[in-house]
Amino acid sequence: MNDATRQPIRFLLSDMDGTLLLPDHSLSSRTIDAVRALREAGIYFSLATGRPPRAMLAQIKTLGVDLPTAAFNGGTIVHPDGRFLARHHLPVDAAITTIELFSTQPEVEVWVFADGEWLLRDPHGPMVPREQHGLGYPPVVVKGFEEYLPRIDKIVAASNNASLLVELEAQLQARVDGQAQVSRSQPVYLDVTAMEANKGQALVTLAAFLGVDLAHTAALGDGGNDPAMFHKAGLSIAMGQAQEEVRRQADRVTASNVDDGAAQAIERYILAR
Missing domain, CATH: 3.30.1240.10 (Hypothetical Protein, Haloacid Dehalogenase-like Hydrolase; Chain: A; domain 2)
Structure with a gap:
């Protein structure tokens, strides 16, 4: 374990599909409870996904997310009331x-x-x-x-x-x-x-907004767009079903999404600290 992965975590940024969500796009009760436990422990939690903002609303409500969330891989970072914290369009060419x-x-x-x-x-x-x-x-x-x-x-x-x-x-x-x-x-x-639309930059933007040093952040994901935030976070965790190329870029590997890997990661690597 390196020095970065020993730091207490104050902010977790998580992917959605293949990470928090089951294959049918639902949230397990264990995952909902784990996110609630984060918030009760005073640890910030938000979402970073390739989805558009409109397709995150149900999960935001269920999880009680009250922070800006990153859509389009970080291309759009939007407050709960719809105001934009950041927005980057793809260049026309x-x-x-x-x-x-x-x-x-x-x-x-x-x-x-x-x-x-x-x-x-x-x-x-x-x-x-x-x-x-x-x-x-x-x-x-x-x-x-x-x-x-x-x-x-x-x-x-x-x-x-x-x-x-x-x-x-x-x-x-x-x-x-x-x-x-x-x-x-x-x-x-x-x-x-857009070049600025990546989950790594989204993590940097959100951490600065919250006043949290990157050493005290964690990132959780499973896809090819998630290592960008793995490389910025103080602690990075890959899902068990992620491709080897993704898993080897993370500090830790948890169980798969069908085995409540996100909840296990929160319990073992974040709340346990």
Whole structure:
């Protein structure tokens, strides 16, 4: 154990899907109780997710989160009353490059998040029902994305062909280097956001807002967009079902989300201090 992981934790920033949430997107009673115990112990708690703000409201209410939360991988940090603490749109050139690349792939569904909506051209894509269930609201069908280019929060390539998304991730990173963040929030989702829109920067912003030194922060997650906050946090914890590449970048590994790994991590690594 290094010096950083010995520090008492004052703020935990957690991913949602695959971390706090079960595969059906619900919260277990043990997880709800663990988060409540954090707050009762005077430890700040908030959420960082690839989801849009609108798709976090039910979980925010259930968990009693009263701090700003980070949506779109940190591209939007919003107060409970809807005011923005930070907001970063994808540069237009990067958005055009991304949409053009993704649109050449027949196995990829292209989704754009802008103006508070989930936009797509094909409402019958095989990945749509899964996303609609997770978000809790339907998409808006558009003929094209041109009018939204200056205001895009996130672009997603969705595909059941996970290996294809790995290839596209490498291709796109080379094309938008220095302009955008490219990461797989889940094996079937490839997210593209502004450079400032990453969970590491979200942790830094929220910690500064709360007046908490980064050495006293913890990060919990399972996806390819979570190591960005692992590298900033005083203590980082990966979920047991996370890919090896993610797990090896964390200080600790807990159980999987189906085994209440988030609650176990809170109890063992944070509250126990």
